[in-house]
Amino acid sequence: MxxxxxxxxAWSVVGRQDTSAAMGEVRASSAPSATASAPPAEDRLHAQVDAVLKVRASAVLAGKLPQFLATVDPRNKKLRQQQQVLFGNLRKIGLRKLTYEREPKWAPEPQPQHGPSAHAFRVQMMVQIAGIDPAPRAVQLGYTFVERGGRLLLVDDDDLNGSYGRGTxxxxxxxxxxxxxxxxxxxxxxxxxxxxxxxxxxxxxxxxxxxxxxxxxxxxxxxxxxxxxxxxxxxxxxxxxxxxxxxxxxxxxxxxxxxxxxxxxxxxxxxxxxxxxxxxxxxxxxxxxxxxxxxxxxxSAPTWLVEGLAMYAEMQLAEQRGYDVSEPRDELLDEAIPQLDVLPIDGVFHGEYDEDSYGVSWILVEFLMDKYGQKKVNALYADLAQAPEDPTLREQLLRKHLKLSETAFVAAVKKYDGPS
Structure with a gap:
């Protein structure tokens, strides 16, 4: 489980660096290079790129493969095959919205391996899946274009993958x-x-x-x-x-x-x-x-609450499906919970309790649901999720919602023998 x-x-973000990190508003860690007013030639190149990106997006939404492939280097058979598969995949997924937007604060980066006129651009793909995504989400791309015969053509789509925080x-x-x-x-x-x-x-x-x-x-x-x-x-x-x-x-x-x-x-x-x-x-x-x-x-909610609530939902469903969860519960109550001195700590969630951290967190949330009810647990979660990750403030929020200090909370859980 x-x-x-x-x-x-998609970008490196400021926030908790463990596996429950980075929700809410985040900022890319990379800083844009300084750009002065672009010379006319660069302005023209930017306009060409913007036009090609618009064509690509409209072609996908309209289901026009020839229009989509017309922006791809006809000499690069491998890239054209990949782009044809990409087009088909996006059509299968079913999109409500799609745009490709050039990052305006980044200057074009020369890519001489593709020819003297080749430049890479940072592009933000904004994609919204119909019936699934409530709003478009960002996907970071690096597109390399070359001017040939008066046309701007895509010649590579991964030249920038290793040079900025796209994600691995x-x-x-x-x-x-x-x-x-x-x-x-x-x-x-x-x-x-x-x-x-x-x-x-x-x-x-x-x-x-x-x-x-x-x-x-x-x-x-x-x-x-x-x-x-x-x-x-x-x-x-x-x-x-x-x-x-x-x-x-x-x-x-x-x-x-x-x-x-x-x-x-x-x-x-x-x-x-x-x-x-x-x-x-x-x-x-x-x-x-x-x-x-x-x-x-x-x-900002503590990891024990984030994972404990997920474990609680998982175990509730398991029980509804006929699984007996009393054995793992009893084992945790007999062996792990008596060792509990403080609530599991974010940065060392697997530390003292090793893999039992998830189980301990489940028991903590089950105790809260049993004693205080779902409405109060949700209110506690919401306050903790929006508050700074400060131990003193977390203690204040525990007292506000549970009328318990962390010490008293731990002591109460040690007396817990299962749901009533």
Whole structure:
């Protein structure tokens, strides 16, 4: 049942650096290079790039492959094949909105390996999946264009991948041909040829969603589930206890209008580790859907509460499905909880309690639900999620909502013997 809520962002962000990091408003860590007023030749190049980007977006939305490929170097057969697959994938996913926007504060970067006129541009892809995303999210790209015969042509789409904080994972539409399975409230993306697994995951996702709503009284109206075979679909930094996470709730980010480097959370998607894609079921999905549901509240809630609530939703669903959770509960109450001196600490969540950190956090949240009720737990979560990560302030919020200090809270949990 090991799973983790991860802040998967396109740019490096300021915020908690563990696997529950980076929700809310975030800023790209890279600073733009200084730009003076552009010379006429550069202005003309910018205008050409903007026009090509507009053509590419409109071609995808209209389903016009020849128009899309007309912007791609006809001499580069490999790139054209990749771009044709990309076009097909985006059409299969089904988009409501798509734009490609050149980053205006970055000067073109020469790429002489493609010819003397070749320049790379930083491009922000704003993509909104129909019926899934509440708003467009940002995907950072690097496109290299060359002027040939009076036309501007795309000659490469990864020259900038290693030069700025794009992230070390790829979008599913960039990983070869896909299958897209759409059901009410969920879209599952899997590799071509794995439709049966996609259908299975869609059923499991739909079975998980009601349990998340019951446990949290919150849920995304719809969600994207990615289960690709290619390991590049997962960021190596998405880990749990030093091991690759089985799945992550990756936050969708969009720029704030005033500054495209400022980002805010506009939703989430769930990415399943390639090794787990054919094993993952409703319990793992319920865990990640809980992270996705709570993400809009903020990113400062303590890890024990973030993971504990996800574990609570997972265990509630397990019990509803006929699993006996009394044995793991009793084991935690007998062995791990008596050792509890303080609440699990964010930066060393796996420290003193090792893998029992998730189980201990489950018991903490189950105790709160049993004694105080869901409404009060949600109110505590909301306040903690929006507050600075300050121990004194967290103590004040515990006292406000629970009428307990952390010490008294821990002492009360030690007397807990299970739900009433």
């Amino acid at each position: 090991l799973a983790v809520g991860a802040g998967a962002v 994972y790829l979008e599913p539409w960039d990983l070869g041909a896909i299958e897209a399975i759409r059901k009410p409230g969920v879209l599952v993306v899997v590799p071509a040829g794995e439709r049966a697994n996609g259908e299975r995951l869609a059923r499991e996702a739909r079975a998980a969603a009601p349990g998340v709503r019951a446990a949290t009284r919150r849920a995304q109206a719809a969600i994207l589930v990615i289960a690709m075979a290619d390991r590049r679909s997962m960021d190596p930094e998405w880990q749990s206890g030093g091991h690759p996470a089985a799945a992550v709730a990756a936050y969708n980010l969009a720029p704030i209008a005033e500054d495209p480097r400022d980002m805010k959370v506009v939703g989430s998607r769930v990415v399943i580790h390639p090794d787990q894609r054919k094993k993952a079921g409703r319990l793992l999905l319920a865990h990640e859907f809980t992270h996705a549901a709570m993400a809009p509240l903020g990113f």
